[in-house]
Amino acid sequence: MNKLLPGFAALTLALATVQPAFAHGNAHQPSRGAIDISDESHAFGRQGDPKQATRTVKIAMRDTMRFSPAEITIRQGETVRFVVINDGKTMHEMVLGTMAQLKQHGALMKQFPGMEHDAPYMAHVAPGTGQEMVWQFTEPGEFHFGCLIPGHFEAGMIGKITVTKE
Numbered sequence: 001m002n003k004l005l006p007g008f009a010a011l012t013l014a015l016a017t018v019q020p021a022f023a024h025g026n027a028h029q030p031s032r033g034a035i036d037i038s039d040e041s042h043a044f045g046r047q048g049d050p051k052q053a054t055r056t057v058k059i060a061m062r063d064t065m066r067f068s069p070a071e072i073t074i075r076q077g078e079t080v081r082f083v084v085i086n087d088g089k090t091m092h093e094m095v096l097g098t099m100a101q102l103k104q105h106g107a108l109m110k111q112f113p114g115m116e117h118d119a120p121y122m123a124h125v126a127p128g129t130g131q132e133m134v135w136q137f138t139e140p141g142e143f144h145f146g147c148l149i150p151g152h153f154e155a156g157m158i159g160k161i162t163v164t165k166e
Contacts, residue, residue: 038120043098044143044161047120048079048136056081061125061147063088065155073162079136086125092147092157096121096135099144102158106148113150137163 038047057080060068074080084094095102123131137143140163147157 041138042121043101043139043141044096044121045135045137045139045163048081048134050081050132050134052079052136053081053134054078056083058083058085059094059145059159061086061088061092061094061157063090065147065152065157067094067145067147067157067159070159071162072159073164074137076137076140076163076166078163079134082123082133082135083130084123084125084133085130086127089127091124091126091149092152093122093124093149094133094145094159095123095148096133096143096145096161102144102146102148102153106146106150106153109148110150137161139163140165 037049040046055078057069057072059082061084062068082094086092095105097105120133121135123133125131143161143163145159145161146153
């Protein structure tokens with residue numbers, strides 16, 4: 001029992017200090033249509049109101065470990081509806097964040113692959129299906145999106161979002 005306590009303490013500390021960084025379970029498919037809009041802000045923005053979306057961007061995820069498109073330019077303040085489609089035969093996801101956050105989240109997923117999450121900046125998409133994610137980009141800068149399923153990010157499944165000043 002005493003050998004388990006340090007591991008549990010490390011897990012608790014990791015979850016408390018990481019800006020939401022959770023891993024994924026295959027059974028969990030969050031319903032984005034009926035949830036309240038979070039007022040939680042991040043360096044890369046906040047959850048957007050679907051009624052305020054000014055454009056829709058379709059993102060295809062493929063088993064070649066690539067997003068299409070892999071680069072997007074967005075204006076500061078713009079609310080974007082991402083339609084995330086998994087064109088592959090394996091589970092993929094699109095997670096928004098800074099590069100540092102994505103790397104940290106990916107490392108945590110490798111340690112705890114069975115954990116589940118439901119955050120408005122993550123779309124966990126089963127093969128042949130799609131999911132919507134609405135995000136408002138409140139700050140200018142360079143942000144990223146990646147598939148953090150172990151091995152996918154390392155294989156190059158990363159995209160870039162450039163948010164320009166209004």
